[in-house]
Amino acid sequence: MGDLNDPVLQKISIVVPGEFSEALADAGAGVWLWDIVADxxxxxxxxxxxxxxxxxxxxxxxxxxxxLIHPEDISKIRESTARLFDGAKNYETLCRMRHSSGxxxxxxxxxTLVRDEEGEPQFLIGIVRIRDELTRAKRDLLxxxxxxxxxxxxVDIASQELFWSEGVYNMLGYEPLSFTPSIEFGYSLLSTEDxxxxxxxxxxxLTTKENFDFRSRLRxxxxxxxxxxxxxxxxxxxxxxxxxxxxxxxxxxxxxKREQQIRQSQKxxxxxxxxxxxxxxxxxxxxxxxxxxxxxxxxxxxxxLTARVEAAIQATLRGSELTQSMLSFARRAELQxxxxxxxxxxxxxxxxxxxxxxxxxxxxxxxxxxxxxIEADSGSTENALINLILNARDxxxxxxxxxxxxxxxxxxxxxVVLKGExxxxxxxxxxxxxxxxCGISAEILxxxxxxxxxxxxxxxxxxxxxxxxxxxxxxxxxxxxxxxEIGVGTTFKLYFKALGVQxxxxxxxxxxxxLEKISGRRILVVEDQKEVLEIxxxxxxxxxxxxxxxxxxxxxxxxxxxxxxxxxxxTDIVMPGDLQGPALSGILRKQAPDLQVVFMSGYAREATLQxxxxxxxxxxxxxxxxxxxxxAALEKSWSRKVNTER
Numbered sequence: 102m103g104d105l106n107d108p109v110l111q112k113i114s115i116v117v118p119g120e121f122s123e124a125l126a127d128a129g130a131g132v133w134l135w136d137i138v139a140d141x142x143x144x145x146x147x148x149x150x151x152x153x154x155x156x157x158x159x160x161x162x163x164x165x166x167x168x169l170i171h172p173e174d175i176s177k178i179r180e181s182t183a184r185l186f187d188g189a190k191n192y193e194t195l196c197r198m199r200h201s202s203g204x205x206x207x208x209x210x211x212x213t214l215v216r217d218e219e220g221e222p223q224f225l226i227g228i229v230r231i232r233d234e235l236t237r238a239k240r241d242l243l244x245x246x247x248x249x250x251x252x253x254x255x256v257d258i259a260s261q262e263l264f265w266s267e268g269v270y271n272m273l274g275y276e277p278l279s280f281t282p283s284i285e286f287g288y289s290l291l292s293t294e295d296x297x298x299x300x301x302x303x304x305x306x307l308t309t310k311e312n313f314d315f316r317s318r319l320r321x322x323x324x325x326x327x328x329x330x331x332x333x334x335x336x337x338x339x340x341x342x343x344x345x346x347x348x349x350x351x352x353x354x355x356x357x358k359r360e361q362q363i364r365q366s367q368k369x370x371x372x373x374x375x376x377x378x379x380x381x382x383x384x385x386x387x388x389x390x391x392x393x394x395x396x397x398x399x400x401x402x403x404x405x406l407t408a409r410v411e412a413a414i415q416a417t418l419r420g421s422e423l424t425q426s427m428l429s430f431a432r433r434a435e436l437q438x439x440x441x442x443x444x445x446x447x448x449x450x451x452x453x454x455x456x457x458x459x460x461x462x463x464x465x466x467x468x469x470x471x472x473x474x475i476e477a478d479s480g481s482t483e484n485a486l487i488n489l490i491l492n493a494r495d496x497x498x499x500x501x502x503x504x505x506x507x508x509x510x511x512x513x514x515x516x517v518v519l520k521g522e523x524x525x526x527x528x529x530x531x532x533x534x535x536x537x538x539c540g541i542s543a544e545i546l547x548x549x550x551x552x553x554x555x556x557x558x559x560x561x562x563x564x565x566x567x568x569x570x571x572x573x574x575x576x577x578x579x580x581x582x583x584x585x586e587i588g589v590g591t592t593f594k595l596y597f598k599a600l601g602v603q604x605x606x607x608x609x610x611x612x613x614x615x616l617e618k619i620s621g622r623r624i625l626v627v628e629d630q631k632e633v634l635e636i637x638x639x640x641x642x643x644x645x646x647x648x649x650x651x652x653x654x655x656x657x658x659x660x661x662x663x664x665x666x667x668x669x670x671x672t673d674i675v676m677p678g679d680l681q682g683p684a685l686s687g688i689l690r691k692q693a694p695d696l697q698v699v700f701m702s703g704y705a706r707e708a709t710l711q712x713x714x715x716x717x718x719x720x721x722x723x724x725x726x727x728x729x730x731x732x733a734a735l736e737k738s739w740s741r742k743v744n745t746e747r
Contacts, residue, residue: 130147131145131146131147131228132147132148132227132229133148133157133226133227133229134225134227135225135227136224137222137225138223140161142159142160142165143158143159144157144158148229151198151200151229151231152198152199153200153201153202154169154201166178168199169199170196170197170198171198171205174194174196177196178196178210181212185212185225186214192211192213192214193210193212194210195208195209196210206232207232208230208231209230209232210227211227211230212227212228213225251268251350251351251352252266252267252272252349253269253347253350254348254349254350255347258343258344261283261284263282265282269350272350273319273320273321274323290320291317291319292317292320303346306346307335307343310337310343311335312333312335313333313334314331314333316329316330316331316353317329317331328352328353328356329350329353330350331350331351333346333348334346334347334348384421384723384725385630385633385703387417387421387725388630388724388726389636390725391414391417391418391725391726392637392725392728394410394413394414394417395414395727395728397410417725418725421723421724421725438477438577439476439478440474441475441476441477441479442472443472443475443530444468444469444472446483446486447466447468447507448468449483450483451464451466451505458490458503461499462494462497462500462502463500463502464503465503465504465505467505467507468506468507469507469509472508472509472530473599473600474599474600475530475597475598475599475600476600477579477597478573478577482573485570485573485595486532486534489570489593490503490505492567492593493536494536496536496539496540497536502536502537503534503536504535504536505532505534506534506535507532508530508531509528509531510529510530511527511529512526512596513526527599528598528599529598530597530599531594532594532595532597533593533595535590535591535592535593536590537589538590539587540587540588540589540590541583541585542587546583546585550570550581570593574595574596574597577597577598579595579597579598581594581595582594582596622739623646623666623669624641624647624667624671624735625649625651625657625661625669625670625671626648626650626672627650627652627654627676627685628672628701629652629653629673629676631652634650634652637650637671640728640731640732646735649667653676653677653680654672654676654679654684654685655678655679656678657680658680658685658689661689661692665692665693667693667696668696668697668739669697669735669739670685670697672686672698672699673701674700674703682701683700686698686719697738698716698720699719699720699721699734699735700720700721701721701723701726702721702722703723720734720737720738
């Protein structure tokens with residue numbers, strides 16, 4: 102303990118004999134003495150054992166406190182000392198004391214003030230006792246709050262003081278205990294639409310003195326929203342009147358996101374089942390309408406009638422696009438990914454889309470050099486870009502700036518967390534469309550990808566554009582994000598996975614001279630819908646093809662067995678009978694390996710049901726099919742055969 106001749110140490114020895122000091126140390130306690138006049142602190146063996154710091158002896162009080170006591174607790178010690186000097190009888194503090202290892206433990210200190218004959222303070226002697234149970238309780242509470250994302254709060258009704266635990270500060274992104282929140286500040290963090298309801302809930306609880314609970318959204322320090330669940334109770338005083346209300350608050354943002362994902366998956370499943378169920382029959386009906394309209398169009402010469410027929414054809418095609426959009430949202434569209442350069446897609450689209458924009462919209466691009474290639478369906482990528490451009494146009498009725506940007510990005514684990522999306526780390530190519538329009542409010546920003554959601558007037562939009570974009574991006578293993586601010590504008594960002602290797606170039610188109618040899622070829626057409634079959638036969642025979650037709654796969658096999666000299670099979674995919682289109686093609690190709698096949702389906706996903714029978718170069722058409730597209734598909738199939746033979 103130092104020099105035993107020191108009068109201060111002799112005083113400690115008188116108050117706390119060595120044997121007793123050792124006993125105190127064994128019991129988790131120690132003694133200290135502050136010589137107020139000399140401003141010197143000395144400690145017992147027990148204090149040295151508790152702290153591992155023999156240097157405490159002989160130190161000035163402020164220096165000892167700075168090195169021994171947690172910074173947040175020093176003020177409490179000073180306040181207790183001041184009260185003792187002012188005449189208080191008891192000196193007691195609960196604070197955190199540091200060990201030489203840096204670890205803090207909770208301790209209780211009880212002290213006695215020694216005055217001289219004139220009443221002036223001379224010595225302050227204290228005994229320190231470790232409160233390990235408090236240390237454990239505090240540690241366990243903080244751990245529980247951290248693991249369960251919990252915090253606790255309390256409101257004193259008389260003083261209207263609001264208390265937050267560290268868990269609440271952390272939950273909302275504030276430095277713990279950096280400020281004392283007011284009641285109004287707490288209410289201001291609530292979402293606007295929830296505040297009145299929650300105030301009523303608390304008022305009712307104070308009246309009935311019953312427990313209460315609610316869910317709401319609170320504004321995080323970074324501006325985002327935190328979904329919380331609050332459970333509270335009312336404390337009643339001796340008079341029976343409420344004196345405070347208190348409770349716990351839990352961050353349930355992850356739970357809400359999981360619930361939203363489940364609902365979204367269920368919605369996708371429902372829309373997918375509904376759309377898939379009607380797509381085949383609906384598109385067959387459209388095929389009949391489209392085929393007959395095109396045949397009528399070829400026969401009439403009256404300009405007015407031609408215009409009416411063309412309008413009907415375009416309406417039929419829009420009906421087909423509506424079904425395709427719903428399938429894209431439900432991620433059931435059949436995509437044909439190819440190697441794409443997004444800069445080329447932007448340039449191609451910009452070439453004609455700029456002519457549809459009003460003069461008061463300034464269209465600009467910022468296309469990165471050395472852009473990585475992506476693998477995506479070309480048509481769907483163009484449609485996604487067009488959708489975003491048209492939405493940007495509609496957001497700027499008075500004109501503004503529209504910017505299209507591409508860039509390479511490498512997303513790591515930290516970025517994945519920050520984005521809050523199902524990103525996998527890796528290389529991405531970003532396509533962004535930014536407008537300087539009216540912006541989207543936070544209340545509806547999360548709804549913009551919902552099917553049939555639109556802020557446009559009735560008849561001006563189906564509300565499927567953005568849902569189609571999202572479905573396409575997710576089906577392509579990418580992601581779409583939206584950022585918006587009212588009065589500033591909106592940015593949509595599409596993230597495509599970058600390719601690690603180049604894809605092989607598509608085969609060269611066959612020359613017109615080769616295509617001239619196509620007419621006169623024999624085609625076996627298989628289609629179970631009578632009206633669709635009649636139109637297909639009429640169109641093909643008019644073009645010079647020799648056509649045999651069948652209403653089922655079984656009937657087609659019988660015809661082929663009797664006469665296998667067909668050059669091409671044009672078949673529906675889903676038909677009645679034992680032989681569906683893909684299975685039929687597999688059987689016929691065993692007899693004629695070079696048989697060219699073009700498949701048709703009510704919607705493209707049908708082809709995936711029996712993919713094993715399809716070759717990678719087989720052409721697949723989705724009904725309704727315009728005559729020019731049907732003939733182009735046949736010519737393309739012939740060109741592959743001719744190129745192979747050459």
